[in-house]
Amino acid sequence: MQNLYTVSKDYRKEIADDKYYYARSCIRQNFFPGSEVTFLNILKKDLDRDVFDDPKHTTCTGIAYHSDVIPFDTIQTVVARHFALMSENGYENFIASCVTSFGMYIEITETWKHFPEQLELIREHLKKATGREFMIPKNIAHTSDIVYKYRMRIAEQMKYPLVNAKTGQPLKVVDHIGCHYAKMFPDKGEGGAEFTQVLQGMIKAWGGATVDYPERRHCCGFGFRQYLVQANRGYSVSNSKKKFESMQPYEPDLIVANCPGCAMFMDRWQYTLNEMQGTRYGASDTMIPVLTYEEMAGLVLGYDPWDMGLQMHQVDVTPLLDKMGVKYDPDGKYRTRTGRPIGSYTPQQSR
């Protein structure tokens, strides 16, 4: 398959081919626990790549940094420890599962490039704290970059394209990139901040159509401080509401998100807005299913939706599965892999 479009050379990003050190996201494992396992399965089984999932890895502390809880020197030292773990395990290519972590790794390595004395200070901090030394990664990428890089190989193995199985029409997919992916350092994101290709590339390669709606580049509203303080959550939900109102006329079939927080809030806030004001933003008074890009890749490759944890989403994904013609066990949604029941279906009423 040929590449479907080109990206401006100013915003082409170098993405390593193989041998990745994988940094998990702290919040994502609670929100959508199947996403990261699906990513590892796709890389190891379908793409035959070497990726190391290190149990010694910790949070990058990006949430605390962006919430003004910890200082910059502290997060730099935590990140330096991650780089030390990578070096100790013989890897040079660092991939982050979280957009905020990715933004932090870039922000910190750029800081060290421009302020070498800061790098020396952090080397000293890490040595004193843990006795470790570290190398700066040769390549830093977000995990969506890797899926994007191999999107054509995934397309070759595709079982369920992003197409309405009944009508044959491409599914209308809203892509949401996440502010920390390319808005801070546009040259570190494929396609830059304005015309980011990373999700769009996947959608087009797998048969879907992207929706170019007015508030496409708007923040999802997570915003750390807006969400963490309950009294401020109105700011957060209002951001998502603005996006939903903007995309509503296009009747999207699916929202795919790049960032752990964005996937969480675009999913959960739909339920919240329905509870607060009785509004639903999908076609025919429905909600719009929200997937992470790994889950979308997994569906396309024919992974079992319940093995990927799609039952953990607030917005029901079964209408999407039916549209795509995905075969699934309806009862399997409410059972663990060992068969233990985990709940039952209660239809959501429009208020």
Added chain:
Amino acid sequence: MDFGYTTLETRSIDYDKFDRKLIEYLLQYEPSLLVCMACGGCTATCSAGNLVDFNIRRIQLMVKRGETDTLKAEIDKCMLCGKCMLICPRGVNLRNVVMLIKKKLSIDSGQLATKNNIK
């Protein structure tokens, strides 16, 4: 359901939906407003703007966006000195625009009974 917070109304402007009555009225009687390029020369030279928080450039933007809620209080700050007309590179008759806004707002609020003698 009360979650302990509320939502805010979006401030995005939908150009397909906003109320165009005022801008259409202004363009009918002062078409030169259409060629405004929002350079801000009018605001820079404004006599009233030097003394109070008054921005004629912002007013033309508000009118074109259909944001007329605070217009009445704003437009009353204009001293009608006409310096903005001297500086305007596009020759917009801003004094007439201000008078027309006042007139239209008065008509709409019922303070001005007749709609005749507009020119």
